[in-house]
Amino acid sequence: MFERLTVKKDAYYDSVVLMRLTQEVQRLAGITDALVGMATDLNKDSARAMGFADPELEEAGPNDLIVALVGEEEKILDEAGKVVAARLESRPRPRTGAESTRPEAVYSSLSEVPIGGGGVAAISVPGTYAAREARAALRRGLHVFLFSDNVSLEDERVLKETGRREGLLVMGPDCGTAVIGGIGLGFANKVRPGRIGIVAASGTGLQQALAVIDRLGEGITHAIGTGGRDLRREIGAITTLMGLDILEQDEATAVKMVISKPPHEEVRRRVIAALEGGSKPSVVCFMGEEGGMPGAGAGAGKVRFAGDLEEAAVVACSLAGAGAGRELYPQEEIEAIVRGVAARMPGAGGGTGRVGGHLRGLYGGGTLCEETMTVLARSGIEVYSNVAWRPELLLEDPEMSHAHTCIDMGDDYFTRGRPHPMLEPGLRAPRYLREARDPDVGILLFDVVLGYGCHPDPAGVMAEAVREAAEIARRGGRALVQIAVVVGTSGDPQGLAGQEKALRDAGAVVLSSNYAAARLVALLLGSGRFSR
Amino acid sequence: MATVKNWPPTGAVVNLGSSVFARSMRDQGASVYEVLWEPPARGKLELIEILDVLAGREDIEEANRLALERYSSAQPVLVGIGRARDVIPGFGGKMLLHAGPPITWDRMSGPLKGAIVGAIVYEGWAASPEDAEGIAVEGDVEFSPCHEHSAVGPMAGVVSPSMPVFIIENRTAGNRSYCTLNEGLGKVLRYGAYSSEVLDRLRWMADVLAPVLAKGIELSGGIDLKSIIAQALHMGDEVHNRNRAATSLFIRTVAPYLLDTGFPLANIRRVLEFMNGNDHFFLNLSMPAAKAMLEAAHGVPKSTMVTVMSRNGTDFGIKVSGLGAEWFVGPAEKVKGLYFPGFRDEDANPDIGDSSITETAGLGGFAMAAAIPIVQFVGGTPDDALGFSRKMYRITMTENRFFSIPVLGFRGTPTGIDLRKVVETGILPQINTGVAHKDPGIGQVGAGLVTPPWECFEKALLAFAGRYA
Amino acid sequence: MSYVMERAMDRSPAGGAQRYLGAVQAGPRFCDLLSGVRRYLVHSVFARAINLWDGQEFLTLLPLSRGCGATWATVAVAPGESFLDFGLAPGLEVEARSGRWVRLGPEVVVDFGSALAWESKLAAVAVGDVRETHLRALLDTLLRAPAPSPIRGAIDGNGGPGRGIVALLDGLRASVQAADGARLGAALGGLVGFGPGLTPSGDDVVAGLCLARAVMRKACGKPDGFWEDAVREALGRTHALSGFLVREALGGRSHEFAEDALYHLLAGGPRETAHGATRLVSIGATSGFDMGVGIYLAAEWQRRYAWCSSG
Structure with missing residues (x-):
């Protein structure tokens, strides 16, 4: 049998807390007796009854904390001591009302939110502050949906490069719409699950495509927004390429679709190369360009070009086996x-x-x-x-x-x-x-x-x-x-x-x-x- | 090649910004964590840049841990009572100490001027209040902030050389702090009253109260203030605006020793009656206790911990552990609260006193949830009291190891105001305080809630960046 | 594409508002509100109308397509939306900012920045003889309208419950012609404040009479007379908003639909008159109808007895 007495000077704790803690320690396996309490005369008597007779105990006063432990092994006493220290350091904190962890709770900052990695941060704060919040979200391991505009091109590049390094998707800035795993972010339409996966640099462009797909009875896997500048040279299609990679890996996706303004020439080559190098057929709508432009290189034929949003959706649906492949309104x-x-x-x-x-x-x-x-x-x-x-x-x-x-x-x-x-x-x-x-x-x-x-x-x-x-x-x-x-x-x-x-x-x-x-x-x- | 992690994402979304989106994502079945977003640092980009530079700096974190440890390990013990000029460092000659940051006579508010006049007459430097004012105007008296002498004083906070003061010693680090003895309510010097009744009371306090108490304290071997405060928080006090429990605990502790002092029983009885008749007697002990703990934490290079918050009735000033002796000052604000019958908003003096040292130490308004009855005094609802304390966790570094709040599950009080967090969140420290009449000598007219002006923290952060960024 | 979400913040002029409504059209009196010359409070809130007042004068906000006027403005809201859901309450102070934004309450901002200016057609109307074809078109429309108004007896030739009303209205006509102040006062006393509706039917018919009379008198340069003074005196009997609208009618101003009906009656064709009257009777349960009756009677009496020119 091992005994240990520790006295903590001038440490006031509430007696109810200490009583509860005493009970908890007494229940620990291998502990035969325990007392955690202020060194009042009563508690000192109890400690003496447990067999403690240290001068330290006699000197302790009502403002001092005593921890008296009796156990089967030295190691068990160590463990119990740690439990006591931990409990006294962080007091029980029953969460009630607004403090609860229910997702409906309202928080004042991202840092307070009890969310692990793997979620999404949807950010629509004014642009001046948006990049800062997006950085914080990436640090928390969250994918970012950045609705805010007025974020500098440089901030966008840094955010997207950080995201790429960490394996996190940065959708935006100025990303109006995305549908991820059936949940619409920003302005988003309800679309049934289907076989088309989309990467779009335009919010309403994407919404128009979704509307036509829905009308033709097809559905989507994911619609990944990129923000309007992703295909500019400075950004180099970071999010578009990550999005296409997701769609390539995603087993449910049978057809890929890309919607954007005409990209920078070099970026365009990389996007087309990614599509041609993939295993699935795809439709591209570079808005403002004529449709039907032939692809080049080994994968040519896998990529179809559409001249407008309706055509892009119609072609994607027909590749997925839905619709007649012709104009919505003849x-x-x-x-x-x-x-x-x-x-x-x-x-x-x-x-x-x-x-x-x-x-x-x-x-x-x-x-x-x-x-x-x-x-x-x-x-x-x-x-x-x-x-x-x-x-x-x-x-x-x-x-x-x-x-x-x-x-x-x-x-x-x-x-x-x-x-x-x-x-x-x-x-x-x-x-x-x-x-x-x-x-x-x-x-x-x-x-x-x-x-x-x-x-x-x-x-x-x-x-x-x-x-x-x-x-x-x-x-x-x-x-x-x-x-x-x-x-x-x-x-x-x-x-x-x-x-x-x-x-x-x-x-x-x-x-x-x-x-x-x-x-x-x-x-x-x-x-x-x-x-x- | 799996370039994207955690795909597809969980159904959990954190929404920052438009609540329209939060609602619509919830409608779609997502688990939405809604952040009620507000611009950081009140939207000031210059400050945000500084915060970004200072965020996550290990040297600052280390400095703050050290400052906090010095605060936490401090053991303020009431060790005696001495004459101010004999015990307060750097105090002597024709000098008067006052609350708040430094101030000249011409900028002083009514209550502070009144208290200065009273103290000059009390010291016998002038025969009449008129003469006393003349002396003050001509600059024959030197004014110095209590805080620059390890002292604190409630309201006007005026300390004159012959006044008796409590001596509090931090048994851990050895530093001492000082505070006058509380005069009670009504017409009192700390509210700027200087009638003969006021001065007579001060003389009685010096001649009878101080010697009896001093002897009792000596016999007790020192009274541990920290444990009295900790217990009082569990008895409805926050030891700034409510000191009823702490005063009772103090009397209970000191009374047996007073009986052994050998003073005439009549005097002992009057001393006990005096303390018993004044619910705020302990305020003049909670304040120097807080000061002793915070002064230990002051002067840690790179620490962003706020160690002084104080007002002189005109200005509000703060000090920061890592920024040395410099005050960061802004205009003192009007207190929002409840007025005693017969008084109104216009009667109130701007915020005054060193008593906000209690908030700086994680007490007072920070511990308001421990003192819910106080809302009857300062206004608001019990929920407000809980809310104020909860909010303060967002601008503090830690939860107090000793002072705890029963209703929050014995959570430690929010402790260690972090300059960076105040600026980041825009949340100002919440102070519970009494309201002085703007004219000298009328006394307390109400109580309520007040915050420091934002400028103090903005200036301090700029200075911090200048020194350490 | 750009989305500015500043409205969620407190810093923009429309800060914190849940609803941000666009004003489509606004009458000239809204200048007083927008420029801050007069300070307005929310007076009353209905599902499809918000009244503001400054203690004397009223301004009214209506949904688009419910008509405008000198003291009216229209805002773009969906048909299913109710102003009752906007967190507004009588007594809220109305705050105008930058001559453009008006904050009606903590949750609602109305943007007048793009609002079209409403102009009265009556300002430049040339008044000739009142033509019977037009009067007939107006009367037919009124007779077809199902408004449950106690004034109806005045035009449908049925005595019935309208008998007393017919007598009172006849008193209005005859007393003006005879310059009989006591009789006019008594007749107005029986009408002002009488009848159903937010604005009592009696007030509305008097407002219709006043409007038509004012426009026709203005056209021939006649100043306010006997009738106008008597009406002003009688207005103490009714409530503030209704009294205000009658006073406005005395000045030749009313709701757009009433003004248009009168305009077409005086200067348009019979088809337009009927169309204008149809829109007029769509106001409220009885208000538009009652004003229409007032306009009809004033025009009819003018045609027969030069009523508007006399008194």
């Missing part, structure tokens, strides 16, 4: 819509369906805005814009439309200090009505983006504006065609059918593909021929 259907419009508005172009007025498009999704301009340019229709690539088509004042105009209302100019139109679509309403009042305007075009994170009833808000615009045109005795592109899936929380109906009831032509809407506009404006 030419006859678009022509039927034009005839329908003509029937309802006898004034329009003398019954030909053509409208004399100008196009005014007000987009929340910048990618869709650019796609419309590209498609119309291919039909010989020049469109002014606040985001035009060609300087001669750039609007002098984003507030003032000119001839055919498409505005990206999600651009910095419009969103400084205000929410994005995807969050508050009604912020477009004043501009929409101003365009409706312009006697030169014959076509109004806008997008309605559904999905998680977006406004709960965007179509409802815009339907009111459509009604008002119709009233303005009616009073002015003008023909005004209003076209709504509804980007959403059947599973989206807003209810796709109800959203489309609200707009139709208000008098808008509703399409689910922006590409189709652009073709419709081209036809209405008198450019009948249309080719991809």
